Amino acid sequence: MAVPSRFKVFANRLFGSFKDTETVEAIRSALQNEFNEFLAYSDSAELRRYRELAEWFKSGEHQKVKTELKRLTYKGSPESNTEKEFLALAKSKEVKKYLEKGGDITPAISRYMDLKKQVDSAEFQNRKQYLLSKNKFEQNEAFSKLTEYQKLHNSDKIKWFLGLEKDSSKFNELREWKLEFYDDFDSSALDHQKWLTKFFWGDALLNKNYSFTTDKQNYTDKNFELKDSVLRIVTRKEKSEGLGWDTKFGFVPKTYDYTSGVINTGHVLRLKEGKVEAKIRLSCCPGVTHAFYLVGNSVLPEIDIFIKTDSKPNSFTGAYYTQKSNGKISKNISSIGGVKCSQNFYILGVEWNSNFIIWSINGTPYKIEKNITSDVPMYLVFASSVNSKIDDSKLPAYMEIDWVRCWSPLK
Incomplete structure (x- = not known):
């Protein structure tokens, strides 16, 4: 009191x-409505998601992922080594002769066929394309979470709520x-x-x-x-x-x-x-x-x-x-x-x-x-x-x- x-x-x-009655009622009604909205939003799924993402952002996990992805290249990767081995076998006389005339399947031919199956697969090609791309972070889940966090953080609703939460004296009475x-x-x-x-x-x-x-x-x-x-x-x-x-x-x-x-x-x-x-x-x-x-x-x-x-x-x-x-x-x-x-x-x-x-x-x-x-x-x-x-x-x-x-x- x-x-x-x-x-x-x-x-x-x-x-x-003293203020006129209509003005007082309008001010009180607006304040009560805003307070009700504040209370409702404080228990909303959107706010819970924002707080979860804010903690994740605060942890710096997105920067860690970004740094790790910058070091991730196709050169020297298992996929690159597989492709090199495949290309080397494809140029070998043994494989070329088999491809031209057929014949018995030797260990080298069997290896070639296994590597070809790998290299030609959609999974291998997608991985290769990803490792060669310049925007690996943008394709990562961390980027999606970062984008979602930034969108929520910059939203008028979140700014309104956080502002009131920081200075909640507005609703003291x-x-x-x-x-x-x-x-x-x-x-x-x-x-x-x-x-x-x-x-x-x-x-x-x-x-x-x-x-x-x-x-x-x-x-x-x-x-x-x-x-x-x-x-x-x-x-x-x-x-x-x-x-x-x-x-x-x-x-x-x-x-x-x-x-x-x-x-x-x-x-x-x-x-x-x-x-x-x-x-x-x-x-x-x-x-x-x-x-x-x-x-x-x-x-x-x-x-x-x-x-x-x-x-x-x-x-x-x-x-x-x-x-x-x-x-x-x-x-x-x-x-x-x-x-x-x-x-x-x-x-x-x-x-x-x-x-x-x-x-x-x-x-x-x-x-x-x-x-x-x-x-x-x-x-x-x-x-x-x-x-x-x-x-x-x-x-x-x-x-x-x-x-x-x-x-x-x-x-």
Whole structure:
């Protein structure tokens, strides 16, 4: 986990200096694709062959073969001696007479016939031609291997791979993380294996949705829409009956004037440290709160990856809530501007370990805090709610989620 300087984080927050979402996604996609290609090629037959030939080349075997072949001539070779003997016998009177008139086969004639058979054979002639040639190395297997090695060594693919292998820091961030959870919302319905559509304790204790008696909205299973691989959490003006948690009386029936939705991963994913991101767009509607946060079994600590409580269309807020020794709540809140939250999608995330928590927008850190509540397994929650007097004509309001990713660090 790379920890940025507080000055840099402050400057990013002050000036809203982050890349646009499309650029960030294009860069990340290109890097991930290149990393995938790098991993695939690292186990390819072509690379294995190159490494094998590179070791062979390094051994200098090709130079040894080349030197040996330069010393290899027809003169003085067994083939040359055979041919000389054959030509000498062919000029002898005994052989000439036999060839002209025939007769008994003497040892000399028999030898001549054996040598002739050898000299006239294709194997002998090919060997003679090879020994007389000026390009014996080019006809050797070593030359074929050398040519294959040079071709691979000079190929763009090998150069690309070796360059990355030599300076593999390009993929350091990808190597540091293991993807633990993701959802692209590309199915026709919400995946209930991944998401609870209620608070975790409502599912664990009641298997029902609940809100608080102080809330204006009732959380239901019907306030979700999936279209074009985007999940919408919808906040509507509508009356509904639900359960409300009252600190004095417990769960009580209540009629709510609004409905909204909440999802969490408490049943499938909890991380003590890691990195989470979601690509989000919001309706900046007065009176509606949108939040994406991390929480454990207790109310605190809570890490708000973002919380939007106002109608300003140009800022997001990150927050860290903890409990002081005196029981009071400590609030640490920071905002970053320069956004168009109701027009554009933004990648909002948090990375944390036992020492620090870092908030980011489109990969740019804008808030860093000391982690004083480490070792707490935390899960993801997305929720929209009604927090104050609201202009009903602005409803329905939406929190749109294009995708969610969660990583754990590879030790």
